[in-house]
């Protein structure tokens with residue numbers, strides 16, 4: 001793992017955008033794995049800026065998002081579909097056919113999940129996967145458990161995740177209890193990974209991810225076994241690291 005520590009979220013976003021731009025320029029048809037949440041916003045803003053300056057184009061880019069809530073209408077203000085359109089897709093030249101976000105309301109969830117995995121494989125796999133981290137060490141919506149997950153699946157969210165995400169909803173009971181997420185195996189198959197975290201409330205998860213044992217009780221710890229991970233932190237998120 002390459003660990004870089006920055007002063008501000010904006011600097012973190014610039015560094016992540018540099019890595020993503022590199023991938024976008026080195027591939028004819030780049031495949032990006034994307035994340036939602038507050039964490040990627042400065043990176044998306046930086047990518048939009050570079051697009052507007054004519055430095056990068058999303059014309060040949062395919063994207064696969066990590067996850068989506070189950071049960072929210074696609075256009076709900078809190079769906080990850082809405083988030084991605086507002087924060088990135090509506091502001092760049094991506095072809096809508098190249099955007100893939102898990103369907104939170106499929107008729108047959110198992111069938112949908114197998115198709116999502118197959119589509120990623122058919123696209124040639126993910127060149128670079130962007131990740132945030134939950135306070136409990138989750139990546140995507142892979143919650144702490146007793147085994148690492150495989151392909152895309154429907155997951156029951158933990159109380160800690162519901163609590164962390166309630167800030168976006170009017171009341172806690174409005175937060176969906178389930179999500180569809182890529183599994184750990186999908187994430188580990190990406191050729192390159194960025195994991196970004198800022199703030200004290202991520203420090204414990206960051207410590208467990210980097211210095212703890214590789215264990216499904218901290219799903220992000222599996223990244224220790226990946227050969228090409230960039231961990232991008234601010235001082236607060238790195239404050240519990242020993243080294």
Ligand code: GLP
Pocket residue numbers: 035036037038039040066067131132133134139140141161165
């Ligand atoms: C959600 C998402 C994760 C994200 C996490 C952290 O649970 N499913 O992909 O990494 O929240 O979000 P934030 O970046 O807002 O702290």
